Amino acid sequence: xxxxxxxxxxxxxxxxxxxxxxxxxxxxxxxxxxxxxxxxxxxxxxxxxxxxxxxxxxxxxxxxxxxxxxxxxxxxxxxxxxxxxxxxxxxxxxxxxxxxxxxxxxxxxxxxxxxxxxxxxxxxxxxxxxxxxxxxxxxxxxxxxxxxxxxxxxxxxxxxxxxxxxxxxxxxxxxxxxxxxxxxxxxxxxxxxxxxxxxxxxxxxxxxxxxxxxxxxxxxxxxxxxxxxxxxxxxxxxxxxxxxxxxxxxxxxxxxxxxxxxxxxxxxxxxxxxxxxxxxxxxxxxxxxxxxxxxxxxxxxxxxxxxxxxxxxxxxxxxxxxxxx
Amino acid sequence: xxxxxxxxxxxxxxxxxxxxxxxxxxxxxxxxxxxxxxxxxxxxxxxxxxxxxxxxxxxxxxxxxxxxxxxxxxxxxxxxxxxxxxxxxxxxxxxxxxxxxxxxxxxxxxxxxxxxxxxxxxxxxxxxxxxxxxxxxxxxxxxxxxxxxxxxxxxxxxxxxxxxxxxxxxxxxxxxxxxxxxxxxxxxxxxxxxxxxxxxxxxxxxxxxxxxxxxxxxxxxxxxxxxxxxxxxxxxxxxxxxxxxxxxxxxxxxxxxxxxxxxxxxxxxxxxxxxxxxxxxxxxxxxx
Numbered sequence: 001x002x003x004x005x006x007x008x009x010x011x012x013x014x015x016x017x018x019x020x021x022x023x024x025x026x027x028x029x030x031x032x033x034x035x036x037x038x039x040x041x042x043x044x045x046x047x048x049x050x051x052x053x054x055x056x057x058x059x060x061x062x063x064x065x066x067x068x069x070x071x072x073x074x075x076x077x078x079x080x081x082x083x084x085x086x087x088x089x090x091x092x093x094x095x096x097x098x099x100x101x102x103x104x105x106x107x108x109x110x111x112x113x114x115x116x117x118x119x120x121x122x123x124x125x126x127x128x129x130x131x132x133x134x135x136x137x138x139x140x141x142x143x144x145x146x147x148x149x150x151x152x153x154x155x156x157x158x159x160x161x162x163x164x165x166x167x168x169x170x171x172x173x174x175x176x177x178x179x180x181x182x183x184x185x186x187x188x189x190x191x192x193x194x195x196x197x198x199x200x201x202x203x204x205x206x207x208x209x210x211x212x213x214x215x216x217x218x219x220x221x222x223x224x225x226x227x228x229x230x231x232x233x234x235x236x237x238x239x240x241x242x243x244x245x246x247x248x249x250x251x252x253x254x255x256x257x258x259x260x261x262x263x264x265x266x267x268x269x270x271x272x273x274x275x276x277x278x279x280x281x282x283x284x285x286x287x288x289x290x291x292x293x294x295x296x297x298x299x300x301x302x303x304x305x306x307x308x309x310x311x312x313x314x315x316x317x318x319x320x321x322x323x324x325x
Numbered sequence: 326x327x328x329x330x331x332x333x334x335x336x337x338x339x340x341x342x343x344x345x346x347x348x349x350x351x352x353x354x355x356x357x358x359x360x361x362x363x364x365x366x367x368x369x370x371x372x373x374x375x376x377x378x379x380x381x382x383x384x385x386x387x388x389x390x391x392x393x394x395x396x397x398x399x400x401x402x403x404x405x406x407x408x409x410x411x412x413x414x415x416x417x418x419x420x421x422x423x424x425x426x427x428x429x430x431x432x433x434x435x436x437x438x439x440x441x442x443x444x445x446x447x448x449x450x451x452x453x454x455x456x457x458x459x460x461x462x463x464x465x466x467x468x469x470x471x472x473x474x475x476x477x478x479x480x481x482x483x484x485x486x487x488x489x490x491x492x493x494x495x496x497x498x499x500x501x502x503x504x505x506x507x508x509x510x511x512x513x514x515x516x517x518x519x520x521x522x523x524x525x526x527x528x529x530x531x532x533x534x535x536x537x538x539x540x541x542x543x544x545x546x547x548x549x550x551x552x553x554x555x556x557x558x559x560x561x562x563x564x565x566x567x568x569x570x571x572x573x574x575x576x577x578x579x580x581x582x583x584x585x586x587x588x589x590x591x592x593x594x595x596x597x598x599x600x601x602x603x604x605x606x607x608x609x610x611x612x613x
């Protein structure tokens with residue numbers, strides 16, 4: 001890893017905690033050359049128009065992801081509903097054919113509130129920690145979390161209404177999520193009660209899917225209404241402490257999206273579909289510091305940008321392995 | 326807008342800030358306000374999570390092995406694995422209005438009590454966080470009267486090598502709350518399905534099948550003197566019919582709860598009188 005990418009690595013962690021991305025101060029000579037080549041290049045513009053005209057909309061990764069998400073949640077429901085006992089429990093804690101799995105944020109809340117860690121809790125947390133370090137931290141958000149799924153549909157409604165000029169996306173300060181994370185951790189520690197767990201839409205939805213709906217779903221509904229009419233994907237973007245916990249886990253994860261500068265037309269389609277557009281700051285014209293830039297840890301690896309990119313400049317990568325797509 | 330096209334372009338003066346900046350600052354200010362709004366909203370909702378602590382006096386019966394209420398609320402991860410392993414599905418997860426913490430487990434014994442059909446208190450075994458536990462961690466105190474004098478003997482496995490349940494504390498205690506309505510007190514018998522034909526509650530009857538609980542409605546009774554609460558109590562020596570003296574000196578029979586009672590609630594479920602004469606006081610301790 002070059003010194004530039006190393007600096008960017010730490011910068012991306014700060015961005016995950018809420019800092020706004022800024023223009024890079026230094027760009028590698030190789031990247032500078034490409035940036036220079038792209039300036040006012042008529043061939044490139046013609047190529048761009050051509051690619052635009054022949055662009056095939058694809059949803060490959062989205063479909064794979066939805067299938068995974070639905071299957072994971074269905075497995076929970078069926079394990080109890082049909083008593084097949086493969087994945088018992090809910091997303092907060094479960095057992096996969098006997099192996100304990102415990103959601104990292106829930107585990108953290110319980111550890112802080114209860115101040116006593118039993119072996120099962122430790123084993124379950126450790127297993128899940130290793131799992132998500134390998135799979136990419138916030139991969140949990142887009143590939144497993146049921147709230148992410150319903151929020152994606154709410155987002156479609158929001159974008160439809162926004163096109164009709166009926167609503168506008170009200171953005172907020174992303175540092176809020178870090179503040180929430182700290183508040184909920186401190187509340188658990190000080191009150192000895194897992195406050196966050198009682199409002200976590202992930203937990204509420206997961207339990208509703210397994211044990212049947214309850215009034216707690218009204219809170220989830222309120223969040224969705226807020227997202228549709230007021231602020232796009234507000235919970236996932238500005239509030240959810242689970243996302244930050246998994247983001248931190250994914251810092252050193254080998255599964256990630258990688259951006260290749262040379263083919264990119266800098267049209268920003270990827271940023272339009274992205275849940276966390278600040279991680280795609282590097283695709284803005286003139287911002288890439290290297291010819292290949294790994295996307296930061298706040299990325300949920302949802303693959304929407306991979307699908308959206310007409311030139312294949314964004315792709316999944318497993319560090320050290322051959323490319324996936 | 327009245328843009329004057331003919332006017333010469335103004336030179337940007339270095340002293341005044343461009344108008345864009347003011348607009349930008351306003352947007353920025355609105356953004357901050359919105360952020361504060363969302364913060365307030367989420368924290369407001371979070372405070373509702375504390376309601377169960379406020380309403381702590383309205384107690385619900387927790388599953389066997391549950392820590393004391395406040396510790397349970399702190400340690401329960403709300404996964405429902407206890408719900409999943411229960412063979413009679415006695416455990417339910419609380420909703421918003423139940424006032425006992427969203428997603429935490431409780432038992433409504435009148436509808437479905439824990440009859441220890443599982444023999445090993447599976448819910449404790451399933452709990453990943455120790456909110457339900459066989460061994461309370463040493464730093465948590467045991468309330469006086471909550472500890473059981475001895476491990477309770479489960480009548481169903483009395484003949485097994487290990488007849489006891491691995492329970493050290495009771496989850497509540499049964500109490501004859503309406504003695505005047507009790508059939509045993511009145512010297513009456515009971516014939517038919519206790520709780521009626523539509524009752525969904527289940528229990529295991531050792532005479533039927535040790536490993537398969539059946540509907541209580543499928544097991545009618547014919548008793549010359551009602552002793553259902555004693556007859557169906559799963560714990561040895563927890564309750565018996567005794568001859569007691571009324572204040573006027575007259576003798577009568579009455580169910581009497583003893584120290585081994587763990588508070589499982591079978592007596593409450595099985596009582597044929599509506600509403601039930603005997604109820605489990607959740608979290609209550611043994612008082613002499």
